[in-house]
Amino acid sequence: MSDSAKTLPPDPSARPIPVLEIFGPTIQGEGMSIGRKTMFVRTAGCDYRCSWCDSKFTWDGSAKDEIRMLSAAQIVEELFALGGDTFDHVTISGGNPLLISQMSCLVQQLRERGIRTAVETQGSRWQDWLVRIDEVTLSPKPPSSGMDTDFEALDSIVSRLLEAPGRRDLCIKIVIFDENDLTYARAVHKRYPDVPFILQTGNPQVSGESDDHVSSLLKRYEWLIGRLSELPDLKDARALPQLHTLVWGNKRGV
Amino acid sequence: MSDSAKTLPPDPSARPIPVLEIFGPTIQGEGMSIGRKTMFVRTAGCDYRCSWCDSKFTWDGSAKDEIRMLSAAQIVEELFALGGDTFDHVTISGGNPLLISQMSCLVQQLRERGIRTAVETQGSRWQDWLVRIDEVTLSPKPPSSGMDTDFEALDSIVSRLLEAPGRRDLCIKIVIFDENDLTYARAVHKRYPDVPFILQTGNPQVSGESDDHVSSLLKRYEWLIGRLSELPDLKDARALPQLHTLVWGNKRGV
Numbered sequence: 001m002s003d004s005a006k007t008l009p010p011d012p013s014a015r016p017i018p019v020l021e022i023f024g025p026t027i028q029g030e031g032m033s034i035g036r037k038t039m040f041v042r043t044a045g046c047d048y049r050c051s052w053c054d055s056k057f058t059w060d061g062s063a064k065d066e067i068r069m070l071s072a073a074q075i076v077e078e079l080f081a082l083g084g085d086t087f088d089h090v091t092i093s094g095g096n097p098l099l100i101s102q103m104s105c106l107v108q109q110l111r112e113r114g115i116r117t118a119v120e121t122q123g124s125r126w127q128d129w130l131v132r133i134d135e136v137t138l139s140p141k142p143p144s145s146g147m148d149t150d151f152e153a154l155d156s157i158v159s160r161l162l163e164a165p166g167r168r169d170l171c172i173k174i175v176i177f178d179e180n181d182l183t184y185a186r187a188v189h190k191r192y193p194d195v196p197f198i199l200q201t202g203n204p205q206v207s208g209e210s211d212d213h214v215s216s217l218l219k220r221y222e223w224l225i226g227r228l229s230e231l232p233d234l235k236d237a238r239a240l241p242q243l244h245t246l247v248w249g250n251k252r253g254v
Numbered sequence: 255m256s257d258s259a260k261t262l263p264p265d266p267s268a269r270p271i272p273v274l275e276i277f278g279p280t281i282q283g284e285g286m287s288i289g290r291k292t293m294f295v296r297t298a299g300c301d302y303r304c305s306w307c308d309s310k311f312t313w314d315g316s317a318k319d320e321i322r323m324l325s326a327a328q329i330v331e332e333l334f335a336l337g338g339d340t341f342d343h344v345t346i347s348g349g350n351p352l353l354i355s356q357m358s359c360l361v362q363q364l365r366e367r368g369i370r371t372a373v374e375t376q377g378s379r380w381q382d383w384l385v386r387i388d389e390v391t392l393s394p395k396p397p398s399s400g401m402d403t404d405f406e407a408l409d410s411i412v413s414r415l416l417e418a419p420g421r422r423d424l425c426i427k428i429v430i431f432d433e434n435d436l437t438y439a440r441a442v443h444k445r446y447p448d449v450p451f452i453l454q455t456g457n458p459q460v461s462g463e464s465d466d467h468v469s470s471l472l473k474r475y476e477w478l479i480g481r482l483s484e485l486p487d488l489k490d491a492r493a494l495p496q497l498h499t500l501v502w503g504n505k506r507g508v
Contacts, residue, residue, distance in 0.1 A: 025483040027493055034288060035452065035492035037482055088489040116490075198289065214468060222501050228291055229279040235342040236370075238289035239281055241497070247476050 015102040016069035018044040020058055020095070022078050023253045025087045029244030030200060031137050032171040033118060038089040039079050041106070046095040047124055050145035052177070054206040054250065058095035072106035076113070091118040092133075096125065104129035120173075122147075123154045130157075131164040138195075139173045140188060142181035144202065151191070158192050170195055176224055177202035186233055197234070199224055201241045209249045217241060269356040270323035272298040274312055274349070276332050277507045279341045283498030285391050285452055286425040287372060292343040293333050295360070300349040301378055304399035306431070308460040308504065312349035326359040330367070345372040346387075350379065358383035374427075376401075377408045384411075385418040392449075393427045394442060396435035398456065405445070412446050424449055430478055431456035440487055451488070453478055455495045463503045471495060 024039030044067045046059040057063035070078070079090060090110055097103060098121045107129045110117050118135035130136060140154055141147040161170050172195050174185040181202070189197045201221040205213060221241045228239045248254045278293030298321045300313040311317035324332070333344060344364055351357060352375045361383045364371050372389035384390060394408055395401040415424050426449045428439040435456070443451045455475040459467060475495045482493045502508045 027479050027482070033492075035494040037489065037491060037493070085486045086484060086489065214472070218468070218501050221497075225281050225501070228281070230340060232339045235291065235340065237291060238287075239291070240289040243475075243495070246500070247472050247479070 014071070014105060016071050017075065017100055017102055017106060018067050019070050019075060020044045020063055020066055020068075021253060022075065022082065024079075025083045026254055027243065028089075028091055028118065029247075030240060030242045031120070031173050031198060032169060032196065033089075033135055034240055034243060036089060037087060038091045038118065039083050039087050041075060041079070041090060041092050043092065043094045043097045043100055043103075045099050047099060048096065048122055048141060048145070048147050050141055050147055052145065052175075052202060052204065052206060054203060054245075055093075055095065056206070072102075072109050075106055076109050088114060089116045089118065091120070093120050096121055098125040098127050098130065101127055101129075103127065104132075107132050123157050124150055125153070126157055126160065131161065131166060131168070133168060135169045136161060137171055137173050139175070142174055142176065142184040144177040144181050145175070149188075155191075158195060162194070171198055172196070173198040173200055175200050175202050177204065182227060186231070189234060189237065197237045199228060199234075199237060199239045201239075203242060203245050203250075205250070207250055213249055214246055217246060268325070268359060270325050271329065271354055271356055271360060272321050273324050273329060274298045274317060274320055274322075275507060276329065276336065278333075279337045280508055281497065282343075282345055282372065283501075284454060284494060284496045285374070285427050286423060286450065287343075287389055288494055288497060290343060291341060292345045292372065293337050293341050295329060295333070295344060295346050297346065297348045297351045297354055297357075299353050301353060302350065302376055302395060302399070302401050304395055304401055306399065306429075306456060306458065306460060308457060308499075309347075309349065310460070326356075326363050329360055330363050342368065343370045343372065345374070347374050350375055352379040352381050352384065355381055355383075357381065358386075361386050377411050378404055379407070380411055380414065385415065385420065385422070387422060389423045390415060391425055391427050393429070396428055396430065396438040398431040398435050399429070403442075409445075412449060416448070425452055426450070427452040427454055429454050429456050431458065436481060440485070443488060443491065451491045453482060453488075453491060453493045455493075457496060457499050457504075459504070461504055467503055468500055471500060 021042040025037055028036045028038045044058050097119055116134045119133045120137040123138040123140050140149045176182055176199050201224055224239045228234055275296040279291055282290045282292045298312050351373055361371055370388045373387045374391040377392040377394050394403045430436055430453050455478055478493045482488055
């Protein structure tokens with residue numbers, strides 16, 4: 001090690017990333033790229049505690065022994081070990097990946113390999129690397145989650161993404177369990193009318209399986225389609241289920 | 255009627271359109287705009303006879319008494335009578351709507367009202383109005399359909415759409431029942447690598463209902479995801495089910 005390396009502070013973008021899952025190839029089961037072949041990197045840690053979170057293990061401590069601190073290079077290596085030459089798309093999910101400033105290094109390395117990137121976040125925190133993501137999904141949480149939306153933070157994130165140079169896909173996706181959630185969603189769409197808008201069927205049973213899970217989710221989806229159909233203020237919206245939940249239930253790693 | 259009107263030939267764009275169904279609002283259940291709120295106009299008549307066609311009534315004579323010859327203005331009126339002010343998107347489906355040259359008048363009237371339009375066709379015929387459609391889905395039919403693809407016609411349609419001025423979304427969507435269909439799909443994607451590409455789960459039971467229809471469709475979809483995941487030549491593809499079939503089975507008018 002040279003003398004100058006000894007005295008320089010460590011590069012913050014080189015800090016390891018807390019990772020809970022790396023899996024794929026599979027499909028993105030929800031949102032604007034529904035059905036798209038992708039690999040997943042799931043980070044640990046969240047600033048929210050949604051009542052119906054389907055990935056509570058990312059923040060409730062139950063999987064803390066599974067968290068691995070990996071460098072961007074190690075994550076890329078593992079993605080290619082799993083997916084070989086079959087993929088060109090990586091979805092970074094959480095938890096809330098926007099808690100992790102050192103993600104910039106992973107994003108950069110994926111871009112350099114021609115890999116398209118997607119991120120989903122509730123829109124509570126900003127990181128500069130977000131403008132380098134190809135597909136950004138903001139999913140503010142409706143009342144049924146038990147969380148409050150910081151609209152000042154969300155306003156700022158939407159503005160920065162809409163104004164940033166370069167091309168990216170952006171959407172707002174809101175999970176809908178009930179009429180209160182729908183009222184919240186309509187207000188959000190009114191606030192950001194230029195951002196493509198998706199309503200997503202809520203999954204009330206996020207662990208274990210039951211015989212009628214699929215039919216219960218499809219009934220919820222049918223209700224959501226019916227409500228969407230009636231609403232003049234949601235002309236240009238989409239209603240979607242989670243396809244992975246229909247196919248695999250609550251199984252992890254698919 | 256004036257003398258000149260008597261002697262002029264009738265305006266071909268004003269001929270009535272053979273319509274079998276007008277319904278909605280509902281969601282587009284498949285393809286690139288999956289989940290999008292839309293109204294449907296289904297035309298009668300097809301140049302294909304796909305073995306597994308889910309709308310055989312558009313061409314097999316079984317619904318010939320339901321065909322209505324409607325002017326563009328009548329169709330628009332019926333769309334607004336049904337959908338009021340809740341929609342801004344109309345999907346024109348068939349049959350093969352590209353058999354109908356006088357569709358230009360409907361497309362024009364919808365555009366004038368700020369309505370976004372989508373069309374699905376197998377890509378066997380051209381009409382000039384196709385370049386004025388916002389979302390064009392070309393769905394050439396794989397071997398399981400029993401049809402042969404006229405690749406000269408398809409080449410010409412893809413080129414004309416890619417070269418036409420103006421902005422539109424274009425995708426190729428192929429129904430997949432088996433490995434032969436997948437081999438066909440891979441060749442089509444190789445032929446048109448720049449066109450967004452969707453694999454769609456085949457529905458082998460296109461009439462009536464059975465208790466295990468949903469689980470059988472989801473198993474087919476899971477198989478399709480598995481195959482897509484493995485294939486290096488289908489990196490940037492999507493695999494999607496038909497959501498309306500999961501929710502409503504083979505019911506018409508939803």
